[in-house]
Amino acid sequence: MQMDFSYKVTWLHKINPSLKFIIIIILFIHLLMIHNINFIINYMLGMTILYLFFTGHPWKRLLIISIPFILIFLTSSTSMIFFGKGEITWIKWGLVHITEESFFRGLHLGFRGIIFATLGIIFALTTRPVYLFYSLMQQLKLKPKYAYSFMAAVRLIPIMIEETQTLHYALKVRGVQNHKGFVGFYKKLKSYSIPMLSQSIRKAYRIAIAMEAKRFSDTVNRTYYYQLGFSKFDMIFMFYFVIMILVSYYAAINHPYFSILDVRDNG
Amino acid sequence: MKKGLKLTDILVTIIIALLFGIIYKLWGPLYGVVSTFGLQIEQLIYGMWFIAAIVAYLIIRKPGVALLAEVAAAQGEFIFGGEWGVVTLVFGLGQGLAAELIFAAFRYKRSDMFIACLAGVASAFASIGIDYYYGYVADLAIWNLLIMFGARVIGAILISGIFAYLIVQALEKTGVTNLVRPASSEDYKALN
Structure with a gap:
């Protein structure tokens, strides 16, 4: 099956992969410290702009990729909304107990999940794995x-x-029957994983031997086919986030959507 | 003998890990679909995300393999555009370290079903620890939290402990594990 996966190269593609990677990790840590739902919503809008307009991929593909985002939103938010702690009850139905606090905490988790997903997808869509590993070797001494x-x-x-x-x-x-339940799951797992694993291990072993036969070694002063450095696009990338975060914060403080400022349970 | 992992070990580990990385990626949507049923039953299949470390260790049986495998699998899931993005890497690192510590605690001598289950449980605890910060899980109702922990640990024992062990057992019959495993004392005895 041939798939068309062409895209336009935008400035996001030209950022140093290691730097992009580190910035995403810093953003991750920063996001974990945000408990204000208004801030998170603005943050999410900032990411969406980057995802929709600057990845260089066609609209249709971006839309298809974003379908699982709905699932992420659901998986991250539902159990907190239905079963979270809280004081102000909205609905109580059997085990389900939706409170105002748990509802907003669930939404917060859902939005945060979407931000992480968007960041991850932006990285995956704009970074060639080969460049990433060359850059990790050159800049981060992997x-x-x-x-x-x-x-x-x-x-x-x-x-x-x-x-x-x-x-x-x-x-x-060969007419292999599918069983249900955990036994069926194990049988399926086994019938796929054994041939796949054994083939892969054999292949890996042969490749390693071939590499060593061609004098592959771990010397530090090696030369590289791709030389990766830094450019003005790295600065643009950093500035985008600094400005986006400042604007989101300012807007969250001065024009909040909801009156809740901290979604954690204080009781 | 040189210390550390050889190129062969690393390559085999990473290829196994990427194979599981693909499964991890496909597991995301499945987990999402199951979780819409509610009541945390999706936690029963969570154990799949611990399997790379344990399978890789049971195959190669060297220090560092479990950690490398889990991180590589998470990295694989990340570069294939996994749904949780960079979060995956943090979980991968935590889970891999937990499994690695269990294997280290037994000086990399044991590789039976018990140790596989123990490593699975350790990974489950690591993931719960990260969830404490990431998912506000402490703010769930207490009965719900207990179901979540219980289901995750049971899933870990079943999938990443028992299933992983049985898969590697079956794999041994193909003879491919002999390529990558260090020589054991039985091998030396067979020479005499």
Whole structure:
């Protein structure tokens, strides 16, 4: 199956991958410290702008990719909304107990989940894995044996997917019955994982031997096919977040959507 | 002998991890669908996300493999555009470290079903610890919180403990594990 996965290269693609990675981790830590739902909503809008207009991928693809976002919102928020602690009861129905506090805390978690997802997708859509590992080696001094192993493994993924397809057809042709429940799950897991694992291990072993035969070594002063550095786009990226966070914060303080400023349970 | 993991070990570990990384990625939507039933039953399948560390360790049986496998699997899920983004990496690191500590506590000598289950439970605790900060889980009603913990630990024992062990047992029959495992005392005895 051939899939068209072409895209326009935008400034987001030209950012140093290591820097992008570190900024995303810093944003993650920052997000964990935000408990104000108004701030989170503004933050989410800022991310959405980046996702919709600057990844360089066509609209249709962006829409399809964002379908699971609804699921993330649901998984992150529902149990908190239905079963969270709180004082001001809205609905009580059997075990379900929705309170004002739990409702907003659930929404907060849902929005936060969407922000993390958007950040992750932005990174995945705008970073080529090969550049990421070259950059990790050059800027963050990741050992070449880890980086090259990873790149070799990433190259094997299309083959693995094809093998899974073949395996699926083979099992179908031979009339393998599906069982239900945990036993069925185990049988299915086994029938796929054993051939996949054994093939992959054999392949990995052969690749490693071939690499060593070609004198692959862990020396520090090696040369690189791709040289990655920093550019003005890195500054733009950092400024975008600084400005976005300041504006979101200002708007959250002066024009809040809800009167709740901290979603945690204080009782 | 040189200390640390050789290129072969690393490559095999990372390829196993990426294989599970694909499963981890596919697990996200499944988890989402199951969780809409409510009452935390999705926690029963959460254990799948601990499996890479344990399977990789049971296959290669060397220090550092469990941690590397779990982080690599999480990294794989991340670069394939997993639903939880960078959160995955934090969980991967925590879960991998927890499993690694269990294997280290037994000096990397044991690789039976018990130790696999123990490592699974340790990973489950690590994930719960991270959830404490990330998911405000302490603010859930207490009975709900207990169901969540219980289901996650049971799922961990079943999937990442028992299933992982049985898979590696079955894999041993293919003979492929002999390629990557260090020689054991039985191998030396067989030489005499």
